[in-house]
Amino acid sequence: MASWLPETLFEIVGQGPAPSKDYYQLLITQSQIIFRWWKISLRSEFRSAKPGETKETHEDFLENSSLQVQVALIFGAKILDYVSNLCKGKLDYLERLSDNLLLKIIFYLDMEDISRLSQTSTKFAKLCKSDPLWEQIVQTACDTITPDMRALAKDVGWRQMFFTDKIQLQRQICRKRQKQRQAKQKEKQKSI
The missing domain is CATH 1.20.1280 (Monooxygenase)
Incomplete structure (x- = not known):
């Protein structure tokens, strides 16, 4: 049944909590978690900051508490729970229809x-x-x-x-x- 799933299982984008203007993307594929960020700041020391990206396997994400905390802070606890369930193989097939x-x-x-x-x-x-x-x-x-x-x-x-x-x-x-x-x-x- 997993072969019926698209490569991208879930994707969400958002802005960091205030006063941050940083932009984030969380992408869940069948094999990995991709977390991307873009620093947005008027301060001169951050103007040259380049976008960043972290890639983790599902198992590694479940063990990476600092990344989980970041996801919860930016996207909320419900999204973290949903992503954790996806990583554990608990897929909501009804939601995908x-x-x-x-x-x-x-x-x-x-x-x-x-x-x-x-x-x-x-x-x-x-x-x-x-x-x-x-x-x-x-x-x-x-x-x-x-x-x-x-x-x-x-x-x-x-x-x-x-x-x-x-x-x-x-x-x-x-x-x-x-x-x-x-x-x-x-x-x-x-x-x-």
Whole structure:
């Protein structure tokens, strides 16, 4: 199964904690950890500082406490835990699936499970609230979707459309039509 993985397992970039302006990159491949830094300073003694790079095997990284402390200071404890797990071979295969495939899977969940899944990570929160997912859900729940409904969904989002009752939807569609008519009348008056 590891052969299905891309060469780069994880990559993150960031700036050092204040007052530092230094820039860092952490790259995890299937075989090594690459930690890069660029000194950014207005002070004359650091202007000629060259970028640096450290490469470690996964095993060496797990034993290098000073590099782990640097990673935690720059990127946070959660990133350090995630990187440590990657180095130990604990890969999150679900996280590596494409968003389109995950959306197809999520579509088959019931509403309660979608709500629970959205609380597991920021990635799943984003996917569970995404317009493509809720457009599919609305299309399955409704017999027909009118162009007015599509236009309203473009304004308020498909998720909001799903949770809004029919009477409110009809009112919103009527308001949208009135605004469009008023805009057309104003354009006609300007052209006259």
